[in-house]
Every structure is written in structure tokens, then in C-alpha cells.
Amino acid sequence: MKxxxxxxxxxxxxxxxxxxxxxxxxxxxxxxxxxxxAQALDDMDIERERGxxxxxxxxxxxxxxxxxxxxxxxxxxxxxxxxxSYEVSRSIAAxxxxxxxVDATQGIQxxxxxxxxxxxxxxxxxxxxxxxxDMDSAMxxxxxxxxxxxxxxxxxxxxxxxxxxxxxxxxxxxxxxDRIPAPSGDPKAPLQALVFDxxxxxxxxxxxxxRIFNGTIKKGEKIRxxxxxxxxxxxxxxxxxxxxxxxxVLSAGNVGYIITGIKVSKEIKVGDTVTLIxxxxxxxxxxFEDVKPMVFAGVFPIENEDFEDLRDSLEKLQLNDASLTFxxxxxxxxxxxxxxxxxxxxxxxxxxxxxxxxxxxxxxTTIPNVTYYAKNKKSGSTKFLVKTxxxxxxxxxxDFVEEPYIEAQIITKPEFIGPIMKLCMDKRGVLTKQIYLxxxxxxxxxxxxxxxxxxxxxxxxxxxxxxxxxxxxxxxDFRQSDLVKLDIKLxxxxxDALSALVHREKAQAxxxxxxxxxxxxxxxxxxxxxxxxxxxxxxxxxxxxxxxxKDVTAKCxxxxxxxxRKLLEKQKKGKKKMRQIGNVEVPQKAFLEVLKLND
Numbered sequence: 001m002k003x004x005x006x007x008x009x010x011x012x013x014x015x016x017x018x019x020x021x022x023x024x025x026x027x028x029x030x031x032x033x034x035x036x037x038a039q040a041l042d043d044m045d046i047e048r049e050r051g052x053x054x055x056x057x058x059x060x061x062x063x064x065x066x067x068x069x070x071x072x073x074x075x076x077x078x079x080x081x082x083x084x085s086y087e088v089s090r091s092i093a094a095x096x097x098x099x100x101x102v103d104a105t106q107g108i109q110x111x112x113x114x115x116x117x118x119x120x121x122x123x124x125x126x127x128x129x130x131x132x133x134d135m136d137s138a139m140x141x142x143x144x145x146x147x148x149x150x151x152x153x154x155x156x157x158x159x160x161x162x163x164x165x166x167x168x169x170x171x172x173x174x175x176x177x178d179r180i181p182a183p184s185g186d187p188k189a190p191l192q193a194l195v196f197d198x199x200x201x202x203x204x205x206x207x208x209x210x211r212i213f214n215g216t217i218k219k220g221e222k223i224r225x226x227x228x229x230x231x232x233x234x235x236x237x238x239x240x241x242x243x244x245x246x247x248x249v250l251s252a253g254n255v256g257y258i259i260t261g262i263k264v265s266k267e268i269k270v271g272d273t274v275t276l277i278x279x280x281x282x283x284x285x286x287x288f289e290d291v292k293p294m295v296f297a298g299v300f301p302i303e304n305e306d307f308e309d310l311r312d313s314l315e316k317l318q319l320n321d322a323s324l325t326f327x328x329x330x331x332x333x334x335x336x337x338x339x340x341x342x343x344x345x346x347x348x349x350x351x352x353x354x355x356x357x358x359x360x361x362x363x364x365t366t367i368p369n370v371t372y373y374a375k376n377k378k379s380g381s382t383k384f385l386v387k388t389x390x391x392x393x394x395x396x397x398x399d400f401v402e403e404p405y406i407e408a409q410i411i412t413k414p415e416f417i418g419p420i421m422k423l424c425m426d427k428r429g430v431l432t433k434q435i436y437l438x439x440x441x442x443x444x445x446x447x448x449x450x451x452x453x454x455x456x457x458x459x460x461x462x463x464x465x466x467x468x469x470x471x472x473x474x475x476x477d478f479r480q481s482d483l484v485k486l487d488i489k490l491x492x493x494x495x496d497a498l499s500a501l502v503h504r505e506k507a508q509a510x511x512x513x514x515x516x517x518x519x520x521x522x523x524x525x526x527x528x529x530x531x532x533x534x535x536x537x538x539x540x541x542x543x544x545x546x547x548x549x550k551d552v553t554a555k556c557x558x559x560x561x562x563x564x565r566k567l568l569e570k571q572k573k574g575k576k577k578m579r580q581i582g583n584v585e586v587p588q589k590a591f592l593e594v595l596k597l598n599d
Contacts, residue, residue, distance in 0.1 A: 002182045003069060004253040006211065007127075008076040008091045010119060011101035012109035012470060016131040017078070019163030020101060020172075024075065027169045028061040030241060058094075058197070058209060058255055060239045065177055073176060074240075074255040078115075088115050094196045094211035094255060097125040097180030099172065100151075104130050104138035104160075107441060108146045109411055109470035116151065125180050126151055127159065129172060134162040146438060183213075185252035190281040191215030191223075193274040200316040206262040209240065209255070210274055213285060216251040217276070223260070226273040226284040232260035270322040293325050293341025295454050296387055297348055298366035298497065299355075300337030306361070307336045313359035314338060317351065324351060329388070331496050334364060339387060342368075345454060366497040370450045373402040373478055389485045389499040395536060401501075402478040404450040407432075410461070411443050412469035419464040420444065427452035428503065447476065451501070486511055486540075488518070489532040507533075511541040519543040 009017045061073040076091040092098065098119040102112060119126060128147045132138060144158050159175055161168030192214040199207050217223070217237055224231045236259040238246040250256045262268055273284040301310045311328075318324050325341035342348040348368060355361040372386040377399045386392050386401070408429065412420060414436075421431065421444070429448030436442050453473070461469050486507050488498040498518075502510050511533025518531050524545055533541040550571070556564050 001185065001187070001251075001253040003071045004074070004183050005071060005097065005176050005180050006074045006095045006183055006253070006255060007097040007099060007176060007180050008078050008088075008095045009099045009101060010078055010088060010092075010112075010115040011131075012103070012106075012112045012115075015101050015103040015106070015109075015112070016163040017101055020099075020129070020131060020161065021075065023163055023166045023169050024073075024172070025059070025061065026166070027173065028063050028073070030059065030061045058091075058240045060241055060255065063173055063177070065174070071177055072254075076255075089118055091196065092118055092122050092124060094194060095122075095124060096183055097127065097176070099176075100126050100128045100147075101131050102128065102143060102147055104132045104140055104143050105135050107139065107143045108150055108437070113150065113409070114472045126153075127172070127175050127179055128153060128157065129159045129161050129168075131161055131163055133160045134165050134167065142438065142440075146441070149437070183253035185212070185214045187214075187216050187251040189214040189252075190279045191217055191274065191276045192281040192285060193217070194285045195225075195268065195270055195272045195274060197322075198268055198270060198319045200319050201259075204236075204259050204261070206260070206268050206319060207244075208258050208260075208268055208274075210258060211255045212250060212252050214252050214281065215276070215279075216249060217258075217274075218249050219247075222277040223258075223274055224277050224280065225268065226275055226281075228267065228269060228272060230262075230267050231277055232262065235259050235261055268319070293323075293343065293371075295342045295344060295348060295368045295370060297340060297342065297368040298329060298331060298334070298337055298388070299326070299340050299352075300331065300334040300364045300366070300497075302362050302364060304335040309359075310338065310355075310361055310363065313355055313361050314340070316359070317354060321351070323347070331366070334366075334497050337363075345458070364497070367500050368454055369501055370404055370454060372404075372483070372501065375399040386501070389501050390496055392483075392485050392501060395484075400480050401483045403481045403483060405447055405476050405479050406450045406453070406473040407476050408446045408448055408453070408471065408473045409443060410446070410469055410471050411437070411441060412465050413440055414442050416465040416469060417442065417444070420461065420469060423457075423460060423464060424448060427457060449479075449481065449503075450475065484535045487534045488514055489530075489534060490522075491530055492532075504535075507535055508540045515541045515543040519545055524548045 009021055011017045058074065058076045061075060063071045063073055065071055076095065078088045078091045100112070100116055100119070102108060116126070128151060130140060130143060130147070133140060140160065144155055147153065147158055148155060159168055159171050161172060191212070193210040193212045195208045195210050197209040199209075201207050217234060219234060219237050221234050222231060223234050236246055237250050237256060238244050239250070239254070239256045244257055247256070258274065273281070275281045299310070299314075301307055314324070314326050318326070323343050326338040328336065329339040330336050340348075340351070342351065345368065348365070352363065352365060355363055369389065372392075373383045374386045374392060375383045375398075376393055377397050383402070392398070392401070408424070410420060410424075424431070424444075424446045427448055429446040429452070431444065432447055433445035434442065450473075458471060461471055482504045483501050484504050484507050486500050486502050487494045488511075489495070498514065500510070515531045515533050522529065522531070522545060525548065528547045529545040531543045531545065532539045556567070
């Protein structure tokens with residue numbers, strides 16, 4: 001065990017984690033030059049296309065140290081975007097050390113700090129690495145000072161590297177051996193292994209990834225999942241390289257996978273403890289806390305008969321992404337579907353994309369919203385959860401509504417302070433702190449409602465700061481607000497999938513923007529369509545889509561005018577009848593596009 005090292009790579013998005021991981025894999029010859037490709041550990045098409053890491057990826061490497069010893073490294077590459085911070089927390093639970101990578105051209109950013117605090121909470125040994133030192137715009141001394149201020153290390157402790165050229169990789173390898181402690185644990189003790197991830201294989205069932213803290217497991221032994229109580233046989237165990245490599249025995253300190261033939265995704269839970277039936281451990285390992293979704297949206301199949309297929313797809317996706325939560329719900333407009341919880345808007349977008357690519361499920365997504373608490377005048381002091389706008393009681397019996405507030409951390413350059421403050425104040429934010437980290441970097445802290453950052457906040461922040469602002473947030477509490485339910489009606493019929501809870505001051509402007517957007521997106525019919533935004537019975541915005549008019553008089557060439565009048569009267573009656581019985585179909589594209597209100 002003294003030659004094992006378990007560590008993860010943490011950084012802000014786009015600071016070069018995956019590129020540096022590629023160089024480590026090349027250096028240790030884990031991947032041959034022939035099989036090498038950029039972002040080697042990112043195995044999803046969507047990760048390559050967007051250039052971001054969505055899933056944590058574990059891989060084992062072997063390193064021949066200069067002292068003649070052979071070391072086994074278990075590396076976990078983690079995502080950098082705030083929406084996938086749950087993946088980072090799970091990876092950190094399986095490690096003793098972390099490589100903290102900071103881009104020498106951009107310096108410390110919000111998610112760098114957030115991920116660092118996660119690692120410090122778990123008592124991980126931090127190795128700071130200054131990446132992209134080969135770039136002309138690298139600010140090596142300035143960013144080194146920022147790292148020293150952040151973690152209190154010496155200047156000599158900061159390693160300098162380049163993921164692009166491979167410079168400094170030898171120094172990182174030696175630092176991993178020298179600075180990160182070997183895993184503690186007793187191979188002879190009862191088996192205690194933490195499940196930190198899982199994937200679904202259509203041929204083999206559920207594959208669980210675990211880290212063994214104590215004990216030894218052999219192929220074929222009978223095992224038990226402590227929290228669920230389910231018992232299975234370890235059909236195959238092994239280590240994680242670019243492919244899964246089967247082994248006969250795995251012992252304390254190692255990271256690997258186990259296949260038990262589980263076909264039902266509900267039977268395994270990330271964070272559970274694996275032990276042996278013959279010699280069980282006394283207590284379960286403290287797993288990671290249950291995820292708290294920030295954004296909720298309804299996900300509905302386009303055809304109602306695809307409901308069960310969508311349920312299976314979501315269950316399999318939940319295995320691979322434990323931060324996704326869902327429960328059944330029904331809608332008058334869209335039929336049966338699921339109320340899904342996401343960590344943010346990017347997470348929602350990625351899940352939708354993965355459903356389409358991996359499971360061939362085309363879905364309609366309703367307007368995202370957050371969770372509120374409401375109190376009835378009749379219900380005494382009891383508050384209840386409001387997950388959808390339809391859960392909100394009528395205004396006459398509603399006492400108050402509480403909405404979730406967050407503390408938002410924004411790190412930017414001083415020249416962008418004005419536009420960023422205006423943006424945050426427009427979103428009902430209150431500035432609580434303003435700290436100059438260096439002469440060219442400032443940290444702004446705001447308290448603001450979570451609902452205000454759900455739609456377009458992150459995109460607008462990046463636009464006004466030309467990409468130089470970084471953003472991170474933590475939930476703080478629930479506060480009373482003057483919220484109203486805004487209904488969108490088509491020819492007088494409410495479309496519950498487009499309903500939203502908004503602040504009273506912003507309801508009219510929000511309603512007007514949605515009506516204008518729908519006018520652009522909805523196809524014209526043979527009859528007039530009225531699009532209205534209403535609060536209760538009061539209409540606050542309206543747009544009208546005029547009817548398509550067929551030229552019924554085209555066949556009349558010459559002759560008496562009464563022939564034309566007769567045809568036009570007949571058309572007028574037909575249009576009136578059509579409007580009474582006609583349905584307005586909202587195309588799937590409209591549900592997705594209506595959210596992009598600032599385009």
C-alpha cells in the first residue's frame with residue numbers, strides 16, 4: 001500500500017485539467033502514442049464538442065520512480081463548471097491528494113476557490129500547479145502570489161507546467177510521490193469500500209466504481225451493499241485503465257470496479273458501502289451528502305406512449321449522474337412526464353442532449369423554476385413546498401411565499417465592476433462585500449434570489465465582462481418575496497408548461513417578452529391566435545397572430561360583385577367556426593426557444 005497514490009485534478013473550467021491529464025497518461029505510457037487523442041479521458045461526444053468535462057473519469061497509471069520503486073497512481077479527472085461540482089465532491093471522497101491547477105494567463109477564479117475548499121474540508125494534500133506557462137500572456141509571478149495568498153504555501157511549493165508542451169510533468173510525478181500520503185487502511189480488516197460512481201452497461205448491467213478503504217475482495221466472493229441491504233456475488237472485479245482490466249484480488253488503498261449482474265438501476269446507490277457477507281464491517285463509510293437540486297423543470301415525451309421508455313432512460317442516466325433527481329408529474333397540455341431537478345441550466349441542457357444522443361429520447365422541457373415555500377391562511381403555521389407554478393394557492397388564500405437566496409461570488413477585472421453591479425442589481429441582488437485580491441482582480445459578493453440566475457445570468461455575465469468574470473454560488477436561506485403566478489394563454493386556454501412564478505415588479509416585462517417570443521415562433525393558422533400573459537384574471541401583455549387568408553375569390557374573373565361577396569361571407573363564417581373548435585399546437589422548438597429571451 002505504501003506505493004499507492006490516489007489523487008484528483010481540480011480547477012476552474014478551461015484551466016487545462018484534461019490536457020494536463022493527457023500528458024500524465026503519455027508520460028506513464030498508460031496510453032500508447034497510436035491511441036492518444038486530445039481529452040483522452042472525456043469519452044462522451046458532447047464533452048469533446050463543447051471542450052468541457054461533464055463526468056469525472058478514474059484511471060490507473062504505473063510510474064517508475066528514480067529511486068527504483070514502482071508506484072501505482074489512481075487519477076480522477078474532474079469537471080470544472082459550477083453545475084458539475086457534485087462530481088468533484090464525489091471524486092474528492094475517494095482521494096488523499098489533489099492537484100490544484102491554475103491557469104497562468106487567467107489566475108485564480110471562482111470555481112478554483114470553491115473546489116479548493118471542498119478538498120480542504122476532506123483534509124486532502126494540495127499540490128498547486130501553474131499551468132500554461134508557455135503562453136506569451138502568462139503572468140507567472142502575479143498568479144504565484146495569488147496562490148500563496150489563497151493556500152498559504154511557499155513559492156517553491158508551486159509547480160510550473162504546460163499541458164500543451166509537456167513541460168514540468170516529471171516534477172508533478174515526483175511531487176505526487178513525495179507529497180501525497182499513501183492510503184491508510186488494513187488489508188486484513190473486514191472489507192469496507194465506498195461506491196463513488198456507477199455506469200450502466202446494456203450487456204453486463206450496472207458497473208459500480210469503488211475505493212477500498214479497508215480489507216480485500218476476491219473475484220466470486222459474496223458481497224453486501226450496507227445501506228440498501230442487497231446481497232450479490234462479485235462476478236468480476238478489476239482496475240480502471242482506458243479499458244476495464246479484470247483482476248482476481250483488490251485490496252485496501254485501490255480504486256476499481258465491480259460487476260455483480262445488477263440489472264435494475266435502483267438497487268445501487270452512489271455513496272453506499274460494499275462489504276463481505278462472511279466478515280462484514282461494523283459501520284458504513286460516511287458517503288457524500290445527498291444532492292440539493294437548484295433548478296426544476298418538467299421533462300415530457302413527445303408521444304405519450306414513450307413515457308415508460310423515458311423513465312428507464314432517466315433511471316440509467318441517474319446511475320451515471322447521481323445529481324439528477326426526478327419524480328412523475330402530469331400536465332394538461334403535455335400529458336404524463338417527470339419533474340426533474342438539476343444543479344443549473346447547463347446541467348439541464350446536457351441531460352436533455354444526453355437523453356437524445358444516448359437513449360434516442362426526444363423530449364419537451366417546460367420553463368425551469370426553483371423551489372419555493374408557501375403558507376396558506378388556512379394552514380396555520382405550516383409551510384409547504386412549491387415545485388411548480390400550479391402548486392401555488394390562489395391569491396385570496398395565500399399568506400406569503402418564500403424564495404431561496406444565494407450568496408454569489410464574482411471575480412473580475414476592475415473595469416467591469418459597473419456593468420456587473422448593474423446586472424446584479426437588475427436581478428434584485430444586494431452587494432455585501434467588495435475585496436481587491438490584487439490590483440487587477442476584484443471579488444464581489446452579492447446576496448440575490450436563486451430564481452434570478454436560472455435563465456440567462458451566467459451568459460450575460462460572460463458577455464458584459466468579455467469572458468473575464470468567473471461566478472460561483474452557495475445557497476443561504478429562504479426569504480419572503482412578492483411573487484405572482486404568470487399564466488400564458490393561447491386563445492384563452494392556459495398552457496401550463498409555460499407558466500412561471502415571477503416577482504410582481506417584473507411580471508409585466510417578462511410576460512411581454514414571452515408573448516413577443518411566441519408570436520415569432522408559433523406557426524400561423526387559418527384563424528387568429530391571441531397570445532396573452534395574465535396574473536389571475538388580469539391580462540398584463542398581449543400579442544396577436546393574424547390568420548392565414550386563403551384567396552377564395554381567385555377563381556372569380558369578371559361577373560357580378562355579389563359572387564365575390566357570397567364567397568367572402570362563407571369564408572368569414574368558416575373562420576368563426578374554426579376559431580371555436582381549432583386547437584393551437586405548440587411545437588417542441590417553441591418550448592426550447594422561448595427560454596432564450598435575450599437572443
